[in-house]
Amino acid sequence: MDVLMPQLGETVAEGKITKWFKAAGDKVAPGDNLFEIETDKTSMEVPATEAGVLAEVRVLAGEIAPVGAVVGVIAGDGAAVKPAAAASPAAAAPPPKALAAPARLPAAPATAIAPPPPPQPAVALDPFQAVRTPERNFGPARLASGVAVSPLARRLAAEAGIDLARLKPSGAHGRILARDVESAIGAPAVRPAAGATAAKVKALYEPGSYEEVPLDMMRRTIAARLIEAKQTIPHFYLTADMTIERLVAVREEANASAIKGADGEPAFRLSVNDFVIKAWARALQQVPAANAVWAEDRILRFRHSDIGVAVAIEGGLITPLVRQAEAKPLMAISAEMRDLAERARARRLKPHEYQGGASAISNLGMYDIREFSAIINPPHATILAVGAGERRPVESEDGIRFVSKMTVTLSCDHRVVDGALGAELLGAFRHLIERPVGLMV
Numbered sequence: 001m002d003v004l005m006p007q008l009g010e011t012v013a014e015g016k017i018t019k020w021f022k023a024a025g026d027k028v029a030p031g032d033n034l035f036e037i038e039t040d041k042t043s044m045e046v047p048a049t050e051a052g053v054l055a056e057v058r059v060l061a062g063e064i065a066p067v068g069a070v071v072g073v074i075a076g077d078g079a080a081v082k083p084a085a086a087a088s089p090a091a092a093a094p095p096p097k098a099l100a101a102p103a104r105l106p107a108a109p110a111t112a113i114a115p116p117p118p119p120q121p122a123v124a125l126d127p128f129q130a131v132r133t134p135e136r137n138f139g140p141a142r143l144a145s146g147v148a149v150s151p152l153a154r155r156l157a158a159e160a161g162i163d164l165a166r167l168k169p170s171g172a173h174g175r176i177l178a179r180d181v182e183s184a185i186g187a188p189a190v191r192p193a194a195g196a197t198a199a200k201v202k203a204l205y206e207p208g209s210y211e212e213v214p215l216d217m218m219r220r221t222i223a224a225r226l227i228e229a230k231q232t233i234p235h236f237y238l239t240a241d242m243t244i245e246r247l248v249a250v251r252e253e254a255n256a257s258a259i260k261g262a263d264g265e266p267a268f269r270l271s272v273n274d275f276v277i278k279a280w281a282r283a284l285q286q287v288p289a290a291n292a293v294w295a296e297d298r299i300l301r302f303r304h305s306d307i308g309v310a311v312a313i314e315g316g317l318i319t320p321l322v323r324q325a326e327a328k329p330l331m332a333i334s335a336e337m338r339d340l341a342e343r344a345r346a347r348r349l350k351p352h353e354y355q356g357g358a359s360a361i362s363n364l365g366m367y368d369i370r371e372f373s374a375i376i377n378p379p380h381a382t383i384l385a386v387g388a389g390e391r392r393p394v395e396s397e398d399g400i401r402f403v404s405k406m407t408v409t410l411s412c413d414h415r416v417v418d419g420a421l422g423a424e425l426l427g428a429f430r431h432l433i434e435r436p437v438g439l440m441v
Helices: 096-100 151-160 178-185 194-202 217-232 245-256 272-286 330-345 419-434 436-440
Strands: 002-004 014-020 033-038 043-047 052-057 064-066 070-075 235-243 292-294 299-301 307-309 311-313 316-318 359-363 382-386 390-396 399-413
Touching: 033 070, 064 151, 151 178, 151 217, 217 316, 235 419, 245 272, 245 399, 245 419, 245 436, 272 307, 272 330, 272 359, 272 382, 272 419, 272 436, 311 330, 382 419, 399 419, 419 436
Parallel strands: 307 359, 359 382
Antiparallel strands: 002 070, 014 033, 014 064, 033 043, 052 070, 235 399, 292 299, 311 316, 382 399, 390 399
């Protein structure tokens, strides 16, 4: 049985094997972890689905392979074993530069298993695995609809955040090709090689005056998605100041009332961000026309508020989702966010925990940032940028007094949210933030 690089999410085009738990010649049983993979978003162990012997390791630890590539072979007991060190370059994962055109790679040689097993379709190792054709190695994948997609098209779509299901195929037999993806993102058919661009930039600086930091999968994906967002989403921004005197008081009182456990730690500790998540989820319920995303030929409006919350991790950031946040108590939101943030930093999130949603929150208040404008995370139509709470002077009948204020900036996709609708949404959020007792029930 061919062991394939699994698909972890619709936009993931490749994975990096960070560790093999089994060596060539080891026996494996269903459920045994074979290897660990890392994508731009997460890391996870991949288990075996069949019993046998790991007869061949084709992609070594530290190497990258596209989704669907054969990374190893499981055979029956008594089969010949091909050591990992002897794996041919053609069968192993190509280096990152070669991935730009996987269709040109030579086909992998026949496995060194004796006797050779009869041809059979590749078997998926993971519930997120894409539907595969019987082709080996770098053959085309198929969407759930049955439409074939070339490897290069799959890679370009992943880098640009393009939904392949929305593209019109132009290839033979209804196959989606690279030119279909490039047409969708408005890219030219021929682009300069990355190496040539890097050489041009490096020529501007004195050799030895800088350190080259190779891009990992997360940073490359972030770059591609941010370019897509700024080039294809018509952003506009709305900024408002909010008084958080009552929110701060309610939060302090709630935390002071938390029951302490046997270890002396309180049962919960609410943060300002927990109130922001709940208030933003409720605001989207009150202004349902803004609880939506752009889907090219239509707008999708959602029944629940699934809120993405930006979490900084080593090398980048990820936006896990608090689903149906409008219906969850603040204590539940607080506990869920702590769990999601911890697993995000360990790259242990599952795709369904960070894919989807209609809006997101980016809070830089803990870094003492007063205000900023965030870039919308496709396919979301809005993102709320939250600044630090601070004491500011305010004029009143009795003269100048100081109150706690917080500045937020709402970034909107003008295709979905017009100015008046965005202002209504921000007004609903302000009403909830400035009357926080309502968020406790």
